Amino acid sequence: MSLPFAIIAVLTIAAAVAAMNLRNLVHCALALTVAFAGLAAAYLQLDAQFVGFAQILVYVGAVAILIVFAILLTRGGDTPQQSIFSSSWLAGAAVAVVVFGVLAWTVVNSAASRRELPPQPEATVKQIGDALMTKFVLPLEVVGLLLTAALIGAVIIAMKEDRPELRNHASKNGTKAETSGQIVNRKS
Amino acid sequence: MTEAIDQLFVSLKRWIEGFFPEPWRSTISIVLIVVPILVMFGTLFAVATILERKGLGRIQNRYGPNRVGPFGVLQPVADGIKALIKEDVVPYRADKVVHFLAPIALLVPVLLTFAVLPYGRNMVPVDLNAGVLYFFAVGAGTELAVFMAGWSSRNKYSLLGAMRAIAQMLSYEVPLILSAVTVVMIVGSLSTVKIVQAQDFTVRADGSLGLFPNWFVFTPWGLAGFILFTIAGIAESNRTPFDLPEGESEIVAGYFLEYSGFKFALFFMAEYFEMFAVSGMAATLFLGGYGAPLSWLTWIPTWFWFMAKVVAFLALFIWLRGTLPRLRVDQLMNFAWKFMLPMTLINLVAAAIWHFMGPGLARWFVCAALLIVPYFWLAHGLGFGKRLTKRTYRYAE
Amino acid sequence: MTPLVGYLLLSAMLFAVGLAGALTRRNAIIVLIGIELMLNAANLNFIAFWRFSEHPEALTGILFVIFSIGIAAAEAAVGLALIIAIYRHYRTANVDEVNDLKG
Numbered sequence: 001m002s003l004p005f006a007i008i009a010v011l012t013i014a015a016a017v018a019a020m021n022l023r024n025l026v027h028c029a030l031a032l033t034v035a036f037a038g039l040a041a042a043y044l045q046l047d048a049q050f051v052g053f054a055q056i057l058v059y060v061g062a063v064a065i066l067i068v069f070a071i072l073l074t075r076g077g078d079t080p081q082q083s084i085f086s087s088s089w090l091a092g093a094a095v096a097v098v099v100f101g102v103l104a105w106t107v108v109n110s111a112a113s114r115r116e117l118p119p120q121p122e123a124t125v126k127q128i129g130d131a132l133m134t135k136f137v138l139p140l141e142v143v144g145l146l147l148t149a150a151l152i153g154a155v156i157i158a159m160k161e162d163r164p165e166l167r168n169h170a171s172k173n174g175t176k177a178e179t180s181g182q183i184v185n186r187k188s
Numbered sequence: 189m190t191e192a193i194d195q196l197f198v199s200l201k202r203w204i205e206g207f208f209p210e211p212w213r214s215t216i217s218i219v220l221i222v223v224p225i226l227v228m229f230g231t232l233f234a235v236a237t238i239l240e241r242k243g244l245g246r247i248q249n250r251y252g253p254n255r256v257g258p259f260g261v262l263q264p265v266a267d268g269i270k271a272l273i274k275e276d277v278v279p280y281r282a283d284k285v286v287h288f289l290a291p292i293a294l295l296v297p298v299l300l301t302f303a304v305l306p307y308g309r310n311m312v313p314v315d316l317n318a319g320v321l322y323f324f325a326v327g328a329g330t331e332l333a334v335f336m337a338g339w340s341s342r343n344k345y346s347l348l349g350a351m352r353a354i355a356q357m358l359s360y361e362v363p364l365i366l367s368a369v370t371v372v373m374i375v376g377s378l379s380t381v382k383i384v385q386a387q388d389f390t391v392r393a394d395g396s397l398g399l400f401p402n403w404f405v406f407t408p409w410g411l412a413g414f415i416l417f418t419i420a421g422i423a424e425s426n427r428t429p430f431d432l433p434e435g436e437s438e439i440v441a442g443y444f445l446e447y448s449g450f451k452f453a454l455f456f457m458a459e460y461f462e463m464f465a466v467s468g469m470a471a472t473l474f475l476g477g478y479g480a481p482l483s484w485l486t487w488i489p490t491w492f493w494f495m496a497k498v499v500a501f502l503a504l505f506i507w508l509r510g511t512l513p514r515l516r517v518d519q520l521m522n523f524a525w526k527f528m529l530p531m532t533l534i535n536l537v538a539a540a541i542w543h544f545m546g547p548g549l550a551r552w553f554v555c556a557a558l559l560i561v562p563y564f565w566l567a568h569g570l571g572f573g574k575r576l577t578k579r580t581y582r583y584a585e
Numbered sequence: 586m587t588p589l590v591g592y593l594l595l596s597a598m599l600f601a602v603g604l605a606g607a608l609t610r611r612n613a614i615i616v617l618i619g620i621e622l623m624l625n626a627a628n629l630n631f632i633a634f635w636r637f638s639e640h641p642e643a644l645t646g647i648l649f650v651i652f653s654i655g656i657a658a659a660e661a662a663v664g665l666a667l668i669i670a671i672y673r674h675y676r677t678a679n680v681d682e683v684n685d686l687k688g
Contacts, residue, residue: 005588009595016599016622020606025614026339030286032618033332035599039625042592046636049318051628051650053325058654061328061361063621063661065354068335070665071614072351074672077339085609086681092608100601107593112637115589121641125318125378128651131644139648143655150659158666160673 005045012038023084025076026068033064050125194489197224198310221313225302232498233460234264240506247510267453274449282446283340290337291447291454297329298461304380305468308478308491312381319380320372323469324365327424330462331357334433337455338443350443352517353433357424359524364420366532367413370539371404371473384477389486397483403476408555409539414474416532418504421466423524425459427505429512430520467501468494527566534562592633599626613668613678617661624657 015035019028036059043052071077086092107113132140192199201220208216238253238261245252253260278287304319306312316322331354338350372378375386387404389397404410423430433443444455471477475497478490515523538555545551603622610616628650635646672678 016602046632048632053321057325057328058658063658073669074678086611089609093605096601096605103597113590115637136648143652147659150663154662154666158669
């Protein structure tokens with residue numbers, strides 16, 4: 001195997017394993033960003049330049065920041081003290097090992113694995129744009145609709161709700177008299 | 189003769205390469221491209237610091253630094269020595285690895301963006317097919333570094349500054365990319381070299397050049413796109429009036445609060461480099477890159493024109509910093525999402541109409557109207573057209 | 586080992602690591618990170634097969650991955666919004682503790 005591919009592969013897998021094993025959540029998110037960058041390098045190795053740059057723009061530039069913001073909004077910034085793995089971690093790890101075993105065995109034993117490297121294809125942005133507008137225009141429109149729905153949906157789900165029942169619920173820390181007084185006031 | 193001066197650096201590079209044997213040639217070629225760019229932008233950074241301080245000083249009716257050399261020109265040297273010998277203070281509870289990596293993670297993407305700018309004719313470091321996309325993709329890598337800097341300091345002011353900086357950079361990324369997309373749409377290519385070549389002088393039938401070049405800034409959609417791109421670029425590099433994340437009087441320098449010495453110098457340098465990169469891209473997209481403004485000035489070499497445009501942008505940024513007050517965070521975000529984003533989308537439509545209406549006078553009126561009318565509607569609707577009333581005072585009783 | 590097998594094995598390993606993380610970690614956000622890794626591994630598979638195919642000018646692999654990147658970003662946004670909403674109600678982002686319907 002060529003040296004650049006070996007370096008990229010080792011870097012990406014190390015970053016992915018680190019993302020799944022580190023204690024601190026923000027470190028996990030940063031390791032995931034390194035994995036994304038390694039994958040973008042792999043796409044560039046495979047002569048898919050548009051996809052490589054789109055991967056950096058979308059994943060490193062937006063999804064990683066989204067994950068980091070969500071970690072901070074759910075107060076995950078501190079290193080947790082108790083165990084980070086759930087109680088059934090052995091079953092999960094076993095399933096993952098079995099899945100990798102099956103996939104690797106299939107890959108190595110398939111006929112496709114004996115293909116040689118074809119000459120470099122031409123995948124200019126112009127051709128991608130042409131394909132998007134002629135052959136793939138319906139998926140393009142559907143993805144646009146889906147992104148709009150996801151945008152609106154995410155904003156509505158994560159919006160802070162300002163209902164009076166929630167304010168009562170939150171004031172349970174006060175004395176009984178206060179809460180019953182509030183409920184009495186509301187009824188009258 | 190002018191051709192020789194114009195291609196001076198290219199021929200110099202080939203001459204030096206000729207001394208080395210064949211297997212080394214590609215490595216030497218890469219080194220010969222990268223080192224002069226780093227040296228040039230490093231020198232420009234030093235010059236920019238002293239220009240900025242003197243310029244701001246004069247705008248504020250005082251001299252800038254004038255002690256260190258004649259008229260203070262050796263001030264960057266003094267600043268550099270100070271930054272290098274200062275003690276590197278890392279807070280006790282800071283996250284050491286992330287705190288160390290943040291300045292590097294900020295500087296590397298900005299340096300990578302220098303690779304697709306055309307510094308002169310045949311002087312692009314890498315002529316990528318998707319050069320403009322590469323520029324914006326790599327530029328988006330700076331946002332995570334800002335977060336790393338702010339969060340690893342374990343300081344609430346740093347974190348707040350980092351959050352504001354990320355929100356600002358993310359919000360202004362969208363108008364930045366959309367205003368560049370209008371140029372890409374008209375030229376039909378993402379390669380920076382082709383975009384510059386599309387803004388060249390028209391060759392008349394007798395071989396002579398027309399007087400004015402076809403710079404996109406001379407078209408209605410190009411002018412609107414240029415203004416939007418420049419504003420978004422100022423916001424991307426956190427300069428005044430968009431420098432709330434690092435304002436000294438607001439949030440005590442925000443996300444690089446806990447950095448001292450060389451790391452602070454790296455942050456400072458990354459901000460200036462980002463300013464240069466955005467200026468270079470604006471010059472490439474709208475101001476004709478390395479082209480001369482008038483056809484009888486083409487004897488001046490192209491690399492001079494590119495640097496002149498970048499320095500002109502630098503002067504514009506310094507002027508804006510000296511004169512405009514800072515925008516508040518909610519004003520910033522309103523401006524990006526409610527004003528700039530609709531304007532860039534309308535600009536896209538105006539550019540398309542310009543292209544399809546064919547040459548003539550009609551398209552000037554249509555495109556100008558299409559851009560000016562929404563500008564006034566949006567400005568009025570967003571309250572910029574508030575009526576100024578007599579000032580009232582409230583006194584403590 | 587041919588180059589194609591190298592890329593496919595890399596993609597399989599990334600998928601397995603993502604799956605292991607999604608199944609074993611307690612924090613909901615890390616589960617989402619695992620899911621993103623799995624999606625990225627599948628994208629790498631598509632691009633590897635596109636590069637080694639007989640008709641790369643059809644650009645099918647590239648376009649699939651472009652749509653997949655867009656959809657994965659939308660799904661990450663909605664998933665994280667859900668986690669934030671759950672955190673507001675349960676005050677924890679731990680998947681083991683969100684078990685009100687149990688028993």
